[in-house]
Amino acid sequence: MIVKLTQVCSMFLSKYVSEGDTVIDATMGNGMDTLFLAKLVGNNGKVFSFDIQQEALIRTKRLLEKEMIDTKNIHLIHDSHINIKNYVNDAVSAVVFNLGYLPEGDHGITTISESTINALRISLELLKKDGLVSVMIYPGHEEGIIEKDNVLNYARQLDAKRYHILYLDMVNQSNLPPSLLLITKKQE
Numbered sequence: 001m002i003v004k005l006t007q008v009c010s011m012f013l014s015k016y017v018s019e020g021d022t023v024i025d026a027t028m029g030n031g032m033d034t035l036f037l038a039k040l041v042g043n044n045g046k047v048f049s050f051d052i053q054q055e056a057l058i059r060t061k062r063l064l065e066k067e068m069i070d071t072k073n074i075h076l077i078h079d080s081h082i083n084i085k086n087y088v089n090d091a092v093s094a095v096v097f098n099l100g101y102l103p104e105g106d107h108g109i110t111t112i113s114e115s116t117i118n119a120l121r122i123s124l125e126l127l128k129k130d131g132l133v134s135v136m137i138y139p140g141h142e143e144g145i146i147e148k149d150n151v152l153n154y155a156r157q158l159d160a161k162r163y164h165i166l167y168l169d170m171v172n173q174s175n176l177p178p179s180l181l182l183i184t185k186k187q188e
């Protein structure tokens, strides 16, 4: 069923991530993606989650406690996703980006094209063969429109021999709806 693109994204992630994997949530926010990834990888997997706002770490920690998730292998990192490589050395099976601003937070602090694209480039380096990078794109704010264009242009120039890319857009929705970019690595 096609309901929300975030659900479609979760459906794909559940096919690409297995128990015991290492995965990254590049934009932690309220922690919904971190929670979902933690459930997919289980107690033997690892989740590395990034956000530049302390508030995101507080909310995510609270959510994981409420859901009684074992947080031993969940790393909540207060840093930009451009510094992923300072924390993650393992090959990863998925990297999740949910662009934009923290819901019910400061709407002036958003992901921005330049760092998002740098983090995408780094994510593709860390990605295992047959792994998935997902990007939920929200053009409903000023930086979001620019970021959407730049992220799609970045994706378009990726080597078609190494990456399969799928782009899902809700074509009959008004008011600049979100869209979903999925990148899989088919060759190292």
Ligand SMILES: C[S@@+](CC[C@H](N)C(=O)[O-])C[C@H]1O[C@@H](n2cnc3c(N)ncnc32)[C@H](O)[C@@H]1O
Binding pocket: 026, 027, 028, 029, 030, 031, 032, 033, 034, 050, 051, 052, 053, 056, 079, 080, 081, 082, 098, 099, 100, 101, 102, 103, 109, 110, 111, 112, 115
């Ligand atoms: C739309 S929210 C993410 C929602 C989140 N995935 C969830 O499940 O609730 C985007 C988040 O990206 C964060 N962000 C912005 N720039 C960032 C950066 N350079 N590195 C990491 N996080 C960043 C924002 O602080 C915000 O919390």
